Amino acid sequence: MMNARVALCLIFACFLCGAYGAKITFVNKCSYTVWPGTLTGAQKPQLSKTGFELPSGQTTFVDTPTPWEGRFWGRTGCSTSSGKFTCATANCGDQLECNGAGAVPPATLAELFVAPNGGQNFYDISNVDGFNLPMSIAPEGGSGECKPSNCPADLNAQCPAELQKQDGGKVVACKSACLAFNKPEYCCTGEFGTPEKCKPTQYSQYFKQRCPQAYSYAYDDKSSTFTCSQGPNYTITFCP
Numbered sequence: 001m002m003n004a005r006v007a008l009c010l011i012f013a014c015f016l017c018g019a020y021g022a023k024i025t026f027v028n029k030c031s032y033t034v035w036p037g038t039l040t041g042a043q044k045p046q047l048s049k050t051g052f053e054l055p056s057g058q059t060t061f062v063d064t065p066t067p068w069e070g071r072f073w074g075r076t077g078c079s080t081s082s083g084k085f086t087c088a089t090a091n092c093g094d095q096l097e098c099n100g101a102g103a104v105p106p107a108t109l110a111e112l113f114v115a116p117n118g119g120q121n122f123y124d125i126s127n128v129d130g131f132n133l134p135m136s137i138a139p140e141g142g143s144g145e146c147k148p149s150n151c152p153a154d155l156n157a158q159c160p161a162e163l164q165k166q167d168g169g170k171v172v173a174c175k176s177a178c179l180a181f182n183k184p185e186y187c188c189t190g191e192f193g194t195p196e197k198c199k200p201t202q203y204s205q206y207f208k209q210r211c212p213q214a215y216s217y218a219y220d221d222k223s224s225t226f227t228c229s230q231g232p233n234y235t236i237t238f239c240p
């Protein structure tokens, strides 16, 4: 038979193991439907929702365990008219639930690391894989800096011609220079694989000037990584 002290310890341990997971709220403030996708990293099990439809004006939730790392994005222009479910931007394996498939770039990403035991969380909005729609990630509760990171601008509107992704004659997304040209100086690879060697370019600056809080290229860390501790929840807004 378990003695009382062991039982208390188990109850306390279980309380701790459930604490500090993050509740993620998705809000669609766009005038159009968005199909969010979620991807859990580090070979961990996927969340209970990996892809779903979020009509304009609607909200939905998903919980993460702790620790957790992964990313969120919003697909646009999805339809089943070709006989399968495909999206004009940020498609994930031709299915509504992404089931472990990532977003096909260009895609705006919200990246999140939920630390164990109320430790320091990291989060950001990234245009490293390009941009498809305005997005923000904002912590609620928690302690520390806990500032929202926001990319509210429509970067499709003035996307340089050589970076545009078009669909039916319309610019639906804006590629990063790494994606468009696949060159080491844009992708921060090879001899450009360090923060000292890989610098902003005229292309990354197109993104940075309009969305200063978002990552515009791989080593854009200083101005683009945000932190919050003590188990905040998060709201991810499309078209904030």
Ligand SMILES: *[C@@H]1O[C@H](CO)[C@@H](O)[C@H](O)[C@H]1NC(C)=O
Binding pocket: 023, 140, 141, 142, 230, 231, 232, 233
């Ligand atoms: C996060 O959301 C959960 C569920 O709604 C709530 O119980 C918890 O207090 C929230 N945490 C913070 C830090 O606001």
